Amino acid sequence: MPQSAPPRVAERLSAAPSGTPLPREVGGGFVAVLAFCGIAVSVMQTLVVPLVTELPQLLHTTSSNASWVVTATLLAGAVSTPVMGRLGDMFGKRRMLMVALALMVIGSLTCAVTSDLVVMVIGRAIQGGAMGAIPLGISIMRDELPPQKLGSAMALMSSSLGIGGALGLPAAAFVAQHTSWHVLFYGAAGLGLISIALVLSVIPESSVRTPSRFDVIGALGLTAGLVCLLLPITKGGDWGWTSSTTLGLFGAAVVILLLWGVFELRTAEPLVDLRTTARRQVLLTNLTSIMVGFSFYAMSLILPQLLQLPKATGYGLGQSMVMAGLYFAPMGVAMMLVSPLSARINAAKGPKVSLVLGLIVIGATYGAGLVMMDYIWQIVVLSTALGIGIGIAYSAMPTLIVSAVPAAETGAANGLNTLMRSIGMSTSSAVVGVILAHQTTDFGGVPLPSKDGFQTSFLVACAASVGGLLIALFLPARQRAGLAGSAPVAASTPATTTDSAPVIDSAPVAAPALVGAPAAAATSAASAATESATETAADAVDLAYAEYAAEDVSALTGGVIHGRVLGPGGGPLADAAITLIDTGGRQLGRTVTGRDGRYRVPAPDTASVVLIGSATGYQPQAATLLVTDLPVVCDLRLSGGGGLTGSVRAVGGEPLTDATATATGPEGEVAATATADEKGEFALPELTPGTYTLTVAAAGHRPYATQVELTLGEPVRVDAELPPAARVRGTVRDRGGRPLGDTRVSLLDASGDVVGQVITGDDGSFGFEALTGDHYTVVASGYAPATRQITVGGAAGTERRDVDFLLGHGEE
Structure with missing residues (x-):
């Protein structure tokens, strides 16, 4: 007579076994934190744009001088990006990311406590030092993320340069309109502190380093050259474009940048590796980046002013500061949504196609802007379309750069690319600022930018995008397979x-x-x-x-x-x-x-x-x-020497083809896997020295596991013999000997855990296959459950056991 189920067995039957939780998605929070940092530092670009028309009164200065509150951040960002990238390659990318965010906090607090122009420009320049966070984030992604996640992650990080600028406008406008304008900078400092906390919690330090000496002369030369270039662009309208000061500074910029280039070429450890930069794909991508940066920032300066000008001018739209920011916000949203699309285009057609497509959209948008500036809905359409174009173009650039430089130089290379974008934005700020400051109309005794000034700005930005498109067309197309490694x-x-x-x-x-x-x-x-x-x-x-x-x-x-x-x-x-x-x-x-x-x-x-x-x-x-x-x-x-080799055979010596050998590390992570060939042989040569658990499994056989210690030198060989897996079959009948269908039969292992359940068919039969243990309990549910303890496999059992049950009401 069948035994009653033990209490432990009955307890296990009453509850389903707990499942293993799904593994966490690798890189989710990692990418989000880096993108948040990129967006946070990018807000610095447009933080004061809603205040552009009020800055001369707030800082008690002229319009051209006040424009340096915007230009200083862009200029400092242009210098900081290659500097931060090089320092990140040398001393650790996460460490320098923290430095960049700290500069954001310091600069924001400096601006928050002053109304003096000079101090404000200094604080804004310190804020610009945070722009190096974006190339550092892209480099950290390349070091840490698996290839299948890298494309979309880099696209989002690259687009954060524009997303933060676009989304920062409405937020900054709201704060400036409803509170003191100083609160803008306290809020920016808060963003920096939040970013620092997130980086400390989530982002690991990259192990990829390039030991070298920092090129101080290169950094100073680049700074001097950019200042000499941007200063006359900003002040040329006041000084006169043919004045000796303007022409002298332009000449000095050319001389300084040429000497800087020669010095960089002759330096063993330069700030910017111009040898890499001179290669066609990198050079053309960087030149295109200047044009895209120019086109992006032009819209950021044009539309808010056009929206806020009084309707009485005949072309202004009379919106408040907050509403102007909100109408501009679709640009940032469009950039955020389109970055995954750009990653797909990069993967399917190549990043060159993405860049060209983005530039076509940008050029068409500015062309349409020449005639679409009379209604608010037109402004929304323009900002959204530009966001799509910028998002696609920005997302393609890091892919072009990363695929063209060695891994150890990605920080400096992406920093240089961001530098080119920053130069474009700085130039755009200066050029558009000059156009709008000098093409004015008198409105109640106050000079305001004229409609011709806005249209000229649109035309200049359109020309920049067309120039970028012509450069991008000369980029090399997707390459034919020219390399085979393993x-x-x-x-x-x-x-x-x-x-x-x-x-x-x-x-x-x-x-x-x-x-x-x-x-x-x-x-x-x-x-x-x-x-x-x-x-x-x-x-x-x-x-x-x-x-x-x-x-x-x-x-x-x-x-x-x-x-x-x-x-x-x-x-x-x-x-x-x-x-x-x-x-x-x-x-x-x-x-x-x-x-x-x-x-x-x-x-x-x-x-x-x-x-x-x-x-x-x-x-x-x-x-x-x-x-x-x-x-x-x-x-x-090169990977470490050694590795694992071995063979997989059945008990009789027959090779087990397609058996799987898996090596896991000390933390349980899968380090390598291989499939046995027709001779039962397998090899895991890519394993570096260390301790591993080797598991060998084959269908219909019991798995084999052992621990191995790998060192440099000859591979370790492990030969595994897998016994066949056992099976249990049987029939459930009533007292009259008739088969009982729809009866639940459960299989419990030696610990009492349910490892299998089946429902009998019309003939009362049941079965459990591929059993890898030795001792089991079979339980047939009835008016009273019936149990049988069995042993399969090993010296004491057989590979197949037949277990029949008789069930009846009140059975003991």
Whole structure:
């Protein structure tokens, strides 16, 4: 007679087993916090725009002098972006992000306690130092996010430069109209403090660093050149465009920036790497960024003033400061909503298409603005359309930059790109300010910007967008596949040509890793390179480094292949051997990396070559390069040596094809996975040294798990034998022997947890498959539940057990 269910079993049957909670979405809060920081610092651009018409009275100065309250922030932002980017690459991107946000707080508090023009300009300049937060955020995203999340995240972060500016207008207008204008700056300081707290709580410090010395002379030269350029643009109308002061400052700007460029080219560790900047994709993207920045900021200055001018002028729309800000707000909302669309366009058609499309929308918007400025609904349409165009264009720029520079230089490269945008906005502020200040009409004895001034501003901004479009058309189109690393990388890594510099993750040099290169030749060359270069590395490393540091710009505009060799954590690998061979295995060049992991080899007169990087204690890496457009930049990332290999077999020795081997780290994270081949063999070569749990599983068999310790050197081999999984079948009948359908049968493990439940069919049968434990309890529900304890598998049981039940009312 069947036994009654034990109390523990009955308790388990009365409640469903608890499920495992779903894992948290990686990067959600991370991206949101960085985007919030970008929006917060971008608010500084338009914080005082609602006050533009009142600033001369508030600060007791002229209109042209008051314009420096806007221009100072943009100018400081233009300088701070490459500076913050370089310092972030050197000392940590999160650390410098905190510095940028701290500058925002200090500058805001400085402005909050003064009504003096000079102090206000100083405070606004300190606020501008926070603009470096945006390129730093993009670089942190590249370092931390997986590739599938990076595109949309960078698009949002890049667009935050415009989103914050557009959304800041209505908020600033509301505060300024209903409270003291000083409250604007107290609010900005509060935003900065909130951003600092969020960064401390959510954002990790990136491990990617570029040890170097900060280029103080470069930073001072860039500042002086930009001041000399923007000062005459702002004051030229007052001084006279042909005056000696105006022309002298323009000339000084040209001389200073030229000397600065020469100095940067001859400096081993420059603030701005002009060699990278001179490459077509980076150069054209940055030039286009100037035009897009100009076009964006022009609308921010034109529309609020047009909306607030009295209707009695005949063209003003007579809106309050708050309403003017609200009518401008759709621009920011449109930018925020369109950034994911731009990321999809980037992925499907390439970032060049996104940039061109955005510029077309921008140009069409300003063209329409020449005749659409008479009604409020027209202003809303213009601001929304411009937001769409700016959002698409801004989102494409970091993708173009990131795909064209090495990973270790993304901070400085994105900083330079943001610098170009800031130069465009600074120039726009100065140019539009001059136009509106000098094309005026008299209204009750007060000079106000005339309708011709607004139309001229629209026309200038439209011309800037057309110029940007013409430049963008010369950007290289989406590249043909020109690179193959290891098989997993080749599918997701962009092509390596003169306009891209991906980091190629390490994989063992083998036949699948080289396109068009014989496996034996590549493997032999990699082995030979490791041995011979290691012997000479000690003598050659200083020479190689000196040659790289001393090269002038002409050396990198011709036939050269250069880049960096990085370790598993992203740091540079010194003394790594670099070998260049043709597809027949013939050696074409050889060198070793310097102290910063850089290498440089002359490019041969051939269309396709194989670049091999190797270092003692690391897995070698090879990449096929198309040398059709020089110079070529290629970074290699080598993983640690060792790894795991092994085999999976059934109890009888038969190989288990398609078995899965999974290595998990100390925290339970999956580090690598592989599928056994037709011989039952598997390999996990990409694992770095450390402690792992190896689990091997195959359908119809019990899993196998063991802990392994990996070190540099030979791979660890694990051979696993998987016993078959057990199964339990049976039939439930009544006392008369008739099968009972619709009866619930439960399977409990040795701990009393329910691991399976079935409902019997019309024939009363039930079954449980693929059991991996040894001891179970089978419970058939009835007027009184019936239980059976069984043992399957192992020495004491069998791989199949048949269990039949008889159920009846009142059964004991």
